[in-house]
Amino acid sequence: MIDVKKLLTSDQLWDYAGGVFPEYRKEQSRQLPIQPAWIPPFVRVPIRQHIGQSGNLIVKVGDHVLKGQLLTEPTHGMAVPVHAPTSGIVEAIGQTPSNHPSGLNEISLTIRTDGLDTWCERKPVADASTLSDNDLLQLIRYAGISGMGGAGFPTEIKLTPVNPIELLLINGAECEPYISADDTLMQALAEQVVAGIELMARLLNNPVVIIAIEADKPKAIAAMEQACADWEQVRVRTIPAKYPSGGERQLIQIITGQEVPSNGIPADLGVVVHNVGTAYAVARAVYQDEPLIARVVTITGNRVLKPANHWVLLGTPIDALLHHHGLDQLDPVIVGGPMMGYQLPHAEAPVIKTTNCLIIPSQDELPSADRQMPCIRCGSCAEACPANLLPQQLHWYALAEDQDKLNEHNLFDCIECGACAYVCPSEIPLVLEYRQAKAMIRSSRQEQLKAERAKQRFEARNERLEQEKQARAEKHKKAAEARLKAMADKPSSSASESSPDSATKQSAAVAAALARAKAKKASQQPQKTMIDAAGQTVPDNSDVAAMREARKAEARAKKAQKQSSSASGNGASDKSAAVAAAVARAKAKRQAQASSTEPDAQQPLAATASNAADDKAARVAAAVARAKAKRDAAQHSDAKPAVTAPSEEQPAADDKAARVAADVARAKAKRQAQQATDTDQKPQPTSAAEPAQDKAARIAQAVAKAKAKRAQQAAQDDSEQ
Amino acid sequence: MTTLLFALIALGSLALIFGLALGYASIRFKVDEDPIVEQIDQILPQTQCGQCGYPGCKPYAKAIADGDEINKCPPGGDATIKKLADLLGREAKPLNDAHDGPDIKRVAFIREDECIGCTKCIQACPVDAIVGATRQMHTVIADECTGCDLCVAPCPVDCIDMLPVQPTIQTWQWQMQSIPVKVVDAND
Amino acid sequence: MNLLSSPFTRQSLKTHELMRMVILCCIPGILVQAYFFGYGNLIQIALAAATCWGTEAIIMIMRNRPALRITGDHSALLTGVLLGIAVPPFLPWWMTVIAAVFAIGVVKHLYGGLGNNLFNPAMAGYVLLLISFPVAMTSWQPVAALSQHPVGVWDSLQLVFTGFSADGFSLQQVRMTIDGIAAATPLDTVKTDLHQGLTLDESMLKPVFGSFAGAGWEWINLAFLLGGLYLIYRRVTSWAIPGGMLISLFVCSAIGFAFSPDGTASPLLHLFSGATMLGAFFIATDPVSACTTVRGRWIFGALIGLLVYVIRTWGGYPDGVAFAVLLANMCVVLIDHYSKPRTYGHKEAR
Structure with missing residues (x-):
């Protein structure tokens, strides 16, 4: 454990391995004070802006929302709500480009602002000591606060200590070049930041607090030291400016000399790290009852006329924001710092809780990586790596996609800080390679898990099928036994006092019957299951396939029935349609059962159809009959060669015949469908008939299609045989 | 002569000992399944x-x-x-059948308004990833679907599609597609 | 404009600049060498560098790669320069060409080109010659001051390309010192003398030894040391390999000298004679064929130092830098494997 008391007095700082010293370029953006927020014509608020799940939407399109109003309800642990950043009307809820390197869409609310900026009702707490810890946590949770340094972890969860926390580390290092959001925030609002830190410290049972700020921010250091002058448990530490000192694990090492275990979290050491921006948001949420709806964003880069820090409403579209600041060419825009940020794929993406910086560089400000050379194993990357990895080895293994070696070289301890790629003389995009390698390993792990689950489910299913089969066999056997017993009971009661040899005869008969039943069962067994090489029985799809035909016919009949009933629903004679459908169904069933071809099947059907006075009913019946006929034709052609020509050419002949039949059937169906509509039009040239006609035609076509498909399948099956 | 005899005895006994050892090992260290x-x-x-x-x-x-x-x-x-x-330790060969189309992960999707509730796909599914009952609408549990295709053919009304799995922000991976393309700016 | 991936900012030192810097830092050593041994080495350097560059360009064209861009990384040039420095000044031109073609064509590009070669190309080329033509490869002429027949530019060219100087002296005659004996390098001399039973002090009286570690050689080594220190100052190379090698060589020779001050060469002789400084700062530091971990580099350097001492003391050749480097190249993978640093947050290096 860490000797926290010593941290308050000792001047010792530790160093971590590696690190680089990029040009900081922060001066340009910290000349001006933080600029006030601008209300864009509309805001786009993604419902998920942190690590974890989104809450449930509680507004709908058209609702008028007020500034600070809850838009999503955090229903579960890792959910963090979002709020309306200003008043306006919810215009749309849907997929819009995300502020994410992928540029994929995500669900967000588009709010048309009304410019009034009307607050919803607020209940500021003047004295936080009146609140219980739990109330305070809930307040933070409902204020939508998640880590504002980069990762966006829900703050409330980090403030609910699992282990006893002895050190609260406030991260004001801001080691990335260009960014000065935290710096200016600390300069301008140190009192509030410290108020937030006090609240955090209280929730963590008053641990020692250390505020770490890099040496290149003297004003912020002075402001913070002044703000917490009368608080004993706290100390502001100046740490050397080196990248990536602001990384959570590196900062812990600098301040305490301890390393967070590889798979652990800082809480394992009794340390919690929060960003100064987060502390400010907490204070704001408690003392002003103002949820997280705006943040400080550094807008900088050579193309920006007046680089500065701005308050920006969360959800402000970045393109609108930059246009507002007089920028027209928005390619490229870098979100975050130049070391760990990403190029924004779609400029219309919004500013979210983790967006701390927007860089709009000029052409030559940031070099584009197009002169990649082979790795010369110079080892600069290994010297720069703050996690003490061997980046060039990882590079080789990432190229080779050697997952074992990548794991062996602790790829997952890489924090993607970019120090290795920064120093690489061959300009190899190392970080990109590691991200891809990590993604590859993660997805293959995922796949492995999924395959394992699929296997379990498959085996469970097989077991179930086997059990069902056995249960059925058992039932049959029992029934047979019962029958035998019933039969045996009668003679035995009558001949109960007869000679003992009759008894043996009887038992012999029973045994014989049992044996017969068993033999029968055994003879059935091979048909139902396939016995594989290892003697394991596996369900065979062939019986399923055999039944398929019958079921298909049934389904067709059912569909025809449904269609006919819907067709007759037009107000025409329901009865005759129903009759026709019923007849058709019966026909289909019979045919399916017989599974043979009976050309005369059409006749009674046609007769029924002709009996029906109504046109529509007749049409339905005709369509069904046609379909039937087609099927018959198809089956006929399938069956014929099988009987007549069992020669070698049979499959080919089959195939051809089937195909021809199918084509003919299709053509016929089409023609007939047309005819049907034609004849329809004659007696009923009214406009009301048209939808009905359409439907009928569609039904006929659908049936024909199904038919054709089946014919084709049959043909295929044949050819495979 | 005696030399020969000794040699034979020595070799024979060696063979016997090793044979016994191997025989014992095959019983003692028997592996249940290969x-x-x-x-x-x-x-x-x-x-x-x-x-x-x-x-x-x-x-x-x-x-x-x-x-x-x-x-x-x-x-x-x-x-x-x-x-x-x-x-x-065998040679890697190309896939035996002309498997056209790229290797994208797919998942079955039932167009539910067209489903007639025939349960055929349920019976065909090897991993029980389709839920539904007779004459009730069926649906696919997308997380469990292995994309095997087996449910597509049995459907009498062709209402099952194999849809490619869309990447989400959570599953998205850094793509190699973003190979730098030098775009010449119109300004210079 | 596509910036690919973070980081979007990079430090300025690029691979080709690194290579160029190394070549530039060889210049003091080359100049001092030229001062003592005449123009021969300049010719060899030009010849080897041109051959290396040309070989690489041809191979790149054969492999359908952008020849100009790839040869623009100066790595082939560096190989050529190092090879040219290492070979005797009046080596027949075709031997140098063979070594250069072998270094680039076989040792570098058969293994996949820049970044993939297992062995230091320059040293592999050098060793090929050393094994194939041992006499020619150990025939250094005496430093200019001691030479019977001083050679000019024209003489040097003639010697390299025809084997005879403009005045018709053969290489053997050119190698004669003023006292009429064929010259040998200081290391060669001390080895032969010690072998013949002379004590070190007796041997050191010979004019070939100059003020402390060999006439001419001591200054050449100092010049290379200077260039090397500048490389370290500019962070082109790190302390680890040269440090490891020099310390190890010093320690070994000091131990040997302490036990047998008459029978072995002194640490000073070891450090400032032969190719010690060139090897330590310019050859062993070739990053491609060296270790990559910091600890591994110290070990790698130390191994070279040890091997140099062993070969110089007991081996068949007077100097052993080339062999030592190649042998250490073979151990790189093993050393790297066992010198992995402990990753942040891990208890032990795995």
Whole structure:
């Protein structure tokens, strides 16, 4: 454990391995004070802006929302709500480009602002000591606060200590070049930041607090030291400016000399790290009852006329924001710092809780990586790596996609800080390679898990099928036994006092019957299951396939029935349609059962159809009959060669015949469908008939299609045989 | 003569001793199931699709162990063939059937307004990833679907589609597609 | 404009600049060498560099790669320069060409080109010659001051390309010192003398030894040391390999000298004679064929130092830098494997 008391007095700082010293370029953006927020014509608020799940939407399109109003309800642990950043009307809820390197869409609310900026009702707490810890946590949770340094972890969860926390580390290092959001925030609002830190410290049972700020921010250091002058448990530490000192694990090492275990979290050491921006948001949420709806964003880069820090409403579209600041060419825009940020794929993406910086560089400000050379194993990357990895080895293994070696070289301890790629003389995009390698390993792990689950489910299913089969066999056997017993009971009661040899005869008969039943069962067994090489029985799809035909016919009949009933629903004679459908169904069933071809099947059907006075009913019946006929034709052609020509050419002949039949059937169906509509039009040239006609035609076509498909399948099956 | 005899006795007894040792070892260290089958099964994608001609992945694994070709698994694709080749020390071959189309992960989707509730797809699904009952609408549990295709053919009304899995922000991976393209700015 | 991936900012030192810097830092050593041994080495350097560059360009064209861009990384040039420095000044031109073609064509590009070669190309080329033509490769002429027949530019060219100087002296005659004996390098001399039973002090009286470690050689080594220190100052190379090698060589020779001050060469002789400084700062530091971990580099350097001492003391050749480097190249993978640093947050290096 860490000797926290010593941290308050000792001047010792530790160093971590590696690190680089990029040009900081922060001066340009910290000349001006933080600029006030601008209300864009509309805001786009993604419902998920942190690590974890989104809450449930509680507004709908058209609702008028007020500034600070809850838009999503955090229903579960890792959910963090979002709020309306200003008043306006919810215009749309849907997929819009995300502020994410992928540029994929995500669900967000588009709010048309009304410019009034009307607050919803607020209940500021003047004295936080009146609140219980739990109330305070809930307040933070409902204020939508998640880590504002980069990762966006829900703050409330980090403030609910699992282990006893002895050190609260406030991260004001801001080691990335260009960014000065935290710096200016600390300069301008140190009192509030410290108020937030006090609240955090209280929730963590008053641990020692250390505020770490890099040496290149003297004003912020002075402001913070002044703000917490009368608080004993706290100390502001100046740490050397080196990248990536602001990384959570590196900062812990600098301040305490301890390393967070590889798979652990800082809480394992009794340390919690929060960003100064987060502390400010907490204070704001408690003392002003103002949820997280705006943040400080550094807008900088050579193309920006007046680089500065701005308050920006969360959800402000970045393109609108930059246009507002007089920028027209928005390619490229870098979100975050130049070391760990990403190029924004779609400029219309919004500013979210983790967006701390927007860089709009000029052409030559940031070099584009197009002169990649082979790795010369110079080892600069290994010297720069703050996690003490061997980046060039990882590079080789990432190229080779050697997952074992990548794991062996602790790829997952890489924090993607970019120090290795920064120093690489061959300009190899190392970080990109590691991200891809990590993604590859993660997805293959995922796949492995999924395959394992699929296997379990498959085996469970097989077991179930086997059990069902056995249960059925058992039932049959029992029934047979019962029958035998019933039969045996009668003679035995009558001949109960007869000679003992009759008894043996009887038992012999029973045994014989049992044996017969068993033999029968055994003879059935091979048909139902396939016995594989290892003697394991596996369900065979062939019986399923055999039944398929019958079921298909049934389904067709059912569909025809449904269609006919819907067709007759037009107000025409329901009865005759129903009759026709019923007849058709019966026909289909019979045919399916017989599974043979009976050309005369059409006749009674046609007769029924002709009996029906109504046109529509007749049409339905005709369509069904046609379909039937087609099927018959198809089956006929399938069956014929099988009987007549069992020669070698049979499959080919089959195939051809089937195909021809199918084509003919299709053509016929089409023609007939047309005819049907034609004849329809004659007696009923009214406009009301048209939808009905359409439907009928569609039904006929659908049936024909199904038919054709089946014919084709049959043909295929044949050819495979 | 005696030299020869001694030699014979020595060699014979050696053979006997080793024979006994081997015999004992074969009983003492007997492996229940050929572990190679398990290893092969581990590599196979477990879609249970049957496209290899065997009723599931395990049977195909056994067949491979018994000498069948390693290139019969379309869902696994070249990656699986390569792993199998590595494991078995055989040569990696291209996939046996002309498996057209790129290797994208797919998942079955039932157009629910067209489903007639015939349960055929339920019976066809090797991993029980389709829920529904007779004359009730069916639906696919997308997380459990292995994309094996087996439910598509049995559907009498063709209402099952195999849809490619769309990447989300959570599943998105840094793509190599973003190879730098030098765009010449109109300004210079 | 596509910036690919973070980081979007990079430090300025690029691979080709690194290579160029190394070549530039060889210049003091080359100049001092030229001062003492005449123009021969300049010719060899030009010849070897041109051959290396040309070989690489041809191979790149054969492999359908952008020849100009790839040869623009100066790595082939560096190989050529190092090879040219290492070979005797009046080596027949075709031997140098063979070594250069072998270094680039076989040792570098058969293994996949820049970044993939297992062995230091320059040293592999050098060793090829050393094994194939041992006499020619150990025939250094005496430093200019001691030479019977001083050679000019024209003489040097003639010697390299025809084997005879403009005045018709053969290489053997050119190698004669003023006292009429064929010259040998200081290391060669001390080895032969010690072998013949002379004590070190007796041997050191010979004019070939100059003020402390060999006439001419001591200054050449100092010049290379200077260039090397500048490389370290500019962070082109790190302390680890040269430090490891020099310390190890010093320690070994000091131990040997302490036990047998008459029978072995002194640490000073070891450090400032032969190719010690060139090897330590310019050859062993070739990053491609060296270790990559910091600890591994110290070990790698130390191994070279040890091997140099062993070969110089007991081996068949007077100097052993080339062999030592190649042998250490073979151990790189092993050393790297066992010198992995402990990753942040891990208990032990795995």
